[in-house]
Amino acid sequence: xxxxxxxxxxxxxxxxxxxxxxxxxxxxxxxxxxxxxxxxxxxxxxxxxxxxxxxxxxxxxxxxxxxxxxxxxxxxxxxxxxxxxxxxxxxxxxxxxxxxxxxxxxxxxxxxxxxxxxxxxxxxxxxxxxxxxxxxxxxxxxxxxxxxxxxxxxxxxxxxxxxxxxxxxxxxxxxxxxxxxxxxxxxxxxxxxxxxxxxxxxxxxxxxxxxxxxxxxxxxxxxxxxxxxxxxxxxxxxxxxxxxxxxxxxxxxxxxxxxxxxxxxxxxxxxxxxxxxxxxxxxxxxxxxxxxxxxxxxxxxxxxxxxxxxxxxxxxxxxxxxxxxxxxxxxxxxxxxxxxxxxxxxxxxxxxxxxxxxxxxxxxxxxxxxxxxxxxxxxxxxxxxxxxxxxxxxxxxxxxxxxxxxxxxxxxxxxxxxxxxxxxxxxxxxxxxxxxxxxxxxxxxxxxxxxxxxxxxxxxxxxxxxxxxxxxxxxxxxxxxxxxxxxxxxxxxxxxxxxxxxxxxxxxxxxxxxxxxxxxxxxxxxxxxxxxxxxxxxxxxxxxxxxxxxxxxxxxxxxxxxxxxxxxxxxxxxxxxxxxxxxxxxxxxxxxxxxxxxxxxxxxxxxxx
Numbered sequence: 001x002x003x004x005x006x007x008x009x010x011x012x013x014x015x016x017x018x019x020x021x022x023x024x025x026x027x028x029x030x031x032x033x034x035x036x037x038x039x040x041x042x043x044x045x046x047x048x049x050x051x052x053x054x055x056x057x058x059x060x061x062x063x064x065x066x067x068x069x070x071x072x073x074x075x076x077x078x079x080x081x082x083x084x085x086x087x088x089x090x091x092x093x094x095x096x097x098x099x100x101x102x103x104x105x106x107x108x109x110x111x112x113x114x115x116x117x118x119x120x121x122x123x124x125x126x127x128x129x130x131x132x133x134x135x136x137x138x139x140x141x142x143x144x145x146x147x148x149x150x151x152x153x154x155x156x157x158x159x160x161x162x163x164x165x166x167x168x169x170x171x172x173x174x175x176x177x178x179x180x181x182x183x184x185x186x187x188x189x190x191x192x193x194x195x196x197x198x199x200x201x202x203x204x205x206x207x208x209x210x211x212x213x214x215x216x217x218x219x220x221x222x223x224x225x226x227x228x229x230x231x232x233x234x235x236x237x238x239x240x241x242x243x244x245x246x247x248x249x250x251x252x253x254x255x256x257x258x259x260x261x262x263x264x265x266x267x268x269x270x271x272x273x274x275x276x277x278x279x280x281x282x283x284x285x286x287x288x289x290x291x292x293x294x295x296x297x298x299x300x301x302x303x304x305x306x307x308x309x310x311x312x313x314x315x316x317x318x319x320x321x322x323x324x325x326x327x328x329x330x331x332x333x334x335x336x337x338x339x340x341x342x343x344x345x346x347x348x349x350x351x352x353x354x355x356x357x358x359x360x361x362x363x364x365x366x367x368x369x370x371x372x373x374x375x376x377x378x379x380x381x382x383x384x385x386x387x388x389x390x391x392x393x394x395x396x397x398x399x400x401x402x403x404x405x406x407x408x409x410x411x412x413x414x415x416x417x418x419x420x421x422x423x424x425x426x427x428x429x430x431x432x433x434x435x436x437x438x439x440x441x442x443x444x445x446x447x448x449x450x451x452x453x454x455x456x457x458x459x460x461x462x463x464x465x466x467x468x469x470x471x472x473x474x475x476x477x478x479x480x481x482x483x484x485x486x487x488x489x490x491x492x493x494x495x496x497x498x499x500x501x502x503x504x505x506x507x508x509x510x511x512x513x514x515x516x517x518x519x520x521x522x523x524x525x526x527x528x529x530x531x532x533x534x535x536x537x538x539x540x541x542x543x544x545x546x547x548x549x550x551x552x553x554x555x556x557x558x559x560x561x562x563x564x565x566x567x568x569x570x571x572x573x574x575x576x577x578x579x580x581x582x583x584x585x586x587x588x589x590x591x592x593x594x595x596x597x598x599x600x601x602x603x604x605x606x607x608x609x
Contacts, residue, residue, distance in 0.1 A: 010073035013063045014108070017055035019080040029079045029108045030055045037061040037224070039270055039395050055080060058271075062224050069201055069228075077108050158197055159236050162206060162215075166238030170432075171209075171216045171469070172230055174246040174419045178462045179218050187470040188214075199236065202229055209470050215239065219419060222395040223270065226419035230426040241348065241433035244423045245469040247461040248391070248415035249398050249444030251408040257457045258365060258383030260439045260468045261415045262355045263391035265344040268421040269407065270394025272322040275299070285323060297324040297343055298410050305402050324411075332430050344390070345424040348433035355435065358385045358471055363464045367457060379457070383439075383464055388414040391438060393421035401445030416444050439465035 019026070032054060055078035064076065173179040182188055183205075190196075191206040198204075205216040215237055219229040233239060248261070255261070273285045273293045285293045303317040326343035330336070363385070366378040392413040398404055407413050415438040427434035441461035 010075075011063065011067050012075055012077070013060055014077040014079075016081040017057035017060075017078040019054065020056050021054040024054065024080055026080055029077060031075065031077055031108075037395070066224070066228060079108070155197070155199055158194065159199075162194065162197065163238040165213065167240040168206075168213045168215045168237060169209075170230075170233050170237070170239040170242040171214050172226070172233065172242055172244045172423050173216065173218050174226070174417075175221065176218060177458070178246045178465065179216065181463050181466040182216065182470065185466055185470055188216075200232060202232060204233070204237070219423070222418050223268070223393065223422040224395070226422035227426050230423045231430070234426065234430045234432055239432060241351070241435075242423065242427050243435055243437070243469055244420055245437040245465045246417065246419065246439075247441040247458055247465060248417040248420075248438035249404070249442055250414065250440040251404050251416050251444060252388070252414040253443065255386060255414060255440060256379065256381060256383065257440055257442060258363065258379050258460055258464055260358075260363065260383065260385045260437060260464050261391065262352070262358065262385065262387045262435065262437055262468075263347070263389065263413075263415060264352055264387070265346050265390045266421040266424045266436065267324075267343050267345070267390065267392045267411065267413070268327055268394060268425070269324060269392045269411070269413075270396055271325045271327060273325055275321045275323060277318050277320045279320065281321075293323070293325055294341075295323055297326070299323040300403075300406060300410075327425055329425065329429055331428075342425070342428070345421060345428055347424070347435045351433055351435035352387070355387060355437075358468055359387065361385050361468060361471060363467060364460060367460050377457075379460075385468055386414075391415040391417070391420060391436070393417050393419060398444045399446075404444040415440060437465055437468050439468070 017030070019028075024030070057078055060076045060078065067073070171182070173182065183190075187209050189208045191208075194206060196203050196205045202217055207214060207216070215233065217229055217233055219226040230242070233242075250257070250259075273288075275283070275285060281295065281299065285295060287293055288295070299321040301317075301321045302319040306317065324343070326341040327345075328339040329342045330339055334340075363383040365382045366376040368376050390411065390413045392407060392411060393416075395418055397418065398407075398416050404416065407416060417438055420436045420438065424434055424436065439461035441458040
């Protein structure tokens with residue numbers, strides 16, 4: 001089954017940025033026509049190129065890429081806070097002018113939004129029905145995730161049916177090359193009734209590995225795709241935990257190609273503060289005093305990697321240094337917009353302890369020949385499973401021995417990949433247990449005893465990663481070990497309730513799809529009286545005042561009697577809509593009901609036909 005996210009009204013993104021154009025001044029506000037992600041690299045050497053950019057920031061290209069994939073109109077407005085790296089007429093501009101730059105960005109963004117009248121937007125995007133608009137506002141008011149709010153009703157019903165059979169173990173795979181061995185594995189049995197569901201450009205495959213129910217999804221290359229896909233998986237489905245696997249470069253010369261690693265901690269090594277030329281380790285970074293950046297985790301000093309003659313002194317290279325930064329984390333059970341910083345992201349303790357059972361596995365060591373008369377290519381020794389302390393990820397393909405050695409000596413990492421830490425960060429923020437399994441395809445940057453190892457042994461590495469991921473003792477124990485699998489996200493169990501993940505525990509009187517009781521009434525357009533025990537709502541609605549309700553397990557609301565009241569701007573809007581659509585006594589006529597087919601989604605467990 002295939003479903004697509006409905007196009008939204010559009011996205012306006014604004015903020016302040018560094019300036020790369022000396023012809024513009026601090027405080028100027030820019031509106032670029034194109035954006036590029038300049039942090040997605042194949043690091044074979046340090047390359048110089050002229051991209052012709054003006055604002056330089058850390059977020060916009062990610063917003064633009066997601067908007068592009070989902071078909072949402074997008075524009076970005078960035079006010080220039082400093083001439084990146086210094087050199088303007090202003091002194092210490094990065095620390096002085098961000099407030100002014102932010103004010104200017106807000107002023108321009110507000111003006112732009114005021115120009116986007118309803119008619120302007122209607123001309124640029126398909127018109128939606130009033131009933132659809134009403135539903136969208138209901139879902140926004142109910143704090144349903146953005147990905148959910150745009151899922152078509154038919155897809156929401158399919159998600160609800162899937163979740164009735166949950167919970168599932170999420171299996172997150174970077175690309176098709178790594179996923180195909182799993183789909184071909186005799187350990188995987190696809191579901192017969194609904195083998196897959198396509199939502200928002202991702203295919204979610206359902207089935208079992210051994211006796212364990214799984215949802216398999218491919219993320220695509222890099223940190224952005226991996227984070228978006230993982231969030232979509234956890235938002236839509238009843239997922240008790242995540243197993244992520246794939247291949248990786250190796251930074252530890254004591255391990256070999258084909259070995260499979262299970263790190264305990266993961267770091268994102270692509271989040272930097274690039275220090276201006278002339279400053280050194282003793283100099284404060286830009287915005288460090290605000291708590292935004294730190295020198296805690298060390299720097300890559302480009303002067304240390306000069307060739308020919310003596311190395312110049314620290315700061316002698318115009319590229320100077322990049323300082324590694326922790327991610328800003330916003331836990332789902334924490335205070336909204338209250339950040340904490342996290343550099344080393346741990347995997348789930350129970351999963352990691354369980355992975356000790358994998359170390360005795362026997363893995364493949366040979367790649368089959370490519371044609372008639374060709375012999376297999378084999379590794380010098382049989383591969384093994386190794387639990388290691390640390391791995392790292394960034395949207396950088398590392399094929400550079402010097403950088404590999406730096407990551408090993410400075411951070412102590414073993415596998416180097418492009419996706420895992422993004423999956424780990426989303427899982428951690430959403431309270432989902434997580435573990436990653438990465439098979440080593442090459443010694444990053446070369447230098448192993450094998451020739452052209454990345455091209456020859458990648459298939460073998462992928463095969464070994466699958467073998468470890470589907471290990472029977474491992475995957476069945478993740479569900480059954482100490483009986484806690486169903487309690488792995490107690491504080492928001494299930495985040496996917498708005499997509500129906502609690503349906504299997506519904507009370508007998510709950511409304512089923514296709515039937516809305518005649519007793520439903522609108523009072524002043526924003527209250528509804530429902531029969532006792534007839535409707536369930538999703539988790540914790542911030543703009544909803546609820547009368548006569550009962551909380552259960554802190555993750556859903558059951559209506560027992562009386563009413564619920566939708567407040568705030570959404571309530572005002574619904575009052576206006578209801579006055580137009582409902583008769584004065586608050587009861588919709590049967591003819592109007594037949595015309596509307598208004599979903600109150602799987603999230604409400606009710607459909608109005």
